[in-house]
Amino acid sequence: MRLFSETSGQGPGLVLLHGWGAHSGVWAGLRESLAEHFSVTCIDLPGHGHSPYQAGVMDSLPALAEAVLAIAPLDASWLGWSLGGLVAQQAALLEPGRIDKLILLDSTPSFVSREGWPCAVDPAVFEAFYQDLINDSRATLLRFIALQTRGSKQAGEDARLLRRVLLQPAPVSEALQAGLQLLRQADLRGQLAMIKTPTLLLAGARDTLLPRQALAEMAKLFPNAVFEIIDKAGHAPFLSHHDETLNAINAFLMATQTTGQQHA
Numbered sequence: 001m002r003l004f005s006e007t008s009g010q011g012p013g014l015v016l017l018h019g020w021g022a023h024s025g026v027w028a029g030l031r032e033s034l035a036e037h038f039s040v041t042c043i044d045l046p047g048h049g050h051s052p053y054q055a056g057v058m059d060s061l062p063a064l065a066e067a068v069l070a071i072a073p074l075d076a077s078w079l080g081w082s083l084g085g086l087v088a089q090q091a092a093l094l095e096p097g098r099i100d101k102l103i104l105l106d107s108t109p110s111f112v113s114r115e116g117w118p119c120a121v122d123p124a125v126f127e128a129f130y131q132d133l134i135n136d137s138r139a140t141l142l143r144f145i146a147l148q149t150r151g152s153k154q155a156g157e158d159a160r161l162l163r164r165v166l167l168q169p170a171p172v173s174e175a176l177q178a179g180l181q182l183l184r185q186a187d188l189r190g191q192l193a194m195i196k197t198p199t200l201l202l203a204g205a206r207d208t209l210l211p212r213q214a215l216a217e218m219a220k221l222f223p224n225a226v227f228e229i230i231d232k233a234g235h236a237p238f239l240s241h242h243d244e245t246l247n248a249i250n251a252f253l254m255a256t257q258t259t260g261q262q263h264a
Helices: 024-034 061-069 083-094 123-135 137-149 155-166 173-185 189-194 213-221 242-254
Strands: 005-008 013-017 039-043 076-081 099-105 199-204 225-230
Touching (some): 005 024, 013 083, 083 173, 083 189, 099 242, 123 137, 123 173, 137 173, 189 213, 199 213, 213 225
Parallel strands (some): 013 039, 013 076, 099 199
């Protein structure tokens, strides 16, 4: 299965992976800015954007990561947003030598709360959301768009932008269901110690899906991670806080080495 991808710009390679229910079009503004210094490759996950859906690929996180690795540049840094960050973590576990630096944007090794991991979505809330998706995928996707932008200082504007971008084309309903299953089941916490890649954990302070305290806990699991919180931003800081997000990404990618310090 070959996924759809587009590359623009010149310089060191940088892969962008979108989140659940989205496609590469969500990166338009950030991609243009990043392309001034990097060769940016945007990849549509199966059943999203222009990538075909294939049963089985979206049902397994390793299979999904393998599909992305098959089309990604051999030497590049990876930036994954939300579900895309989960895929990037799995890719770094499968082929660590392929990823120069790793940026997890509002992403986590476990999106559902579990024993020893309270800073996540309640399993009952997640299950109700999944059932709503089965009953009415479009309405549930629209509600999720509102949830992603909640808390942002310009939530209404961000939500309108996401609706305009994400629903043209709309993701395949089977891909949405499979993606939610991945988010519900995945728990990579026990494997993160194997990711030696320099990693930036970046998130909005008002993200309702990823509490800010989760970043400090995540940083303890990675051998070589720093974290940064974008003030007054929600789950999509690259939309509401373009400059702050871009500056954090550029500073991390252009640094000759990571310091191991953590930023609150």
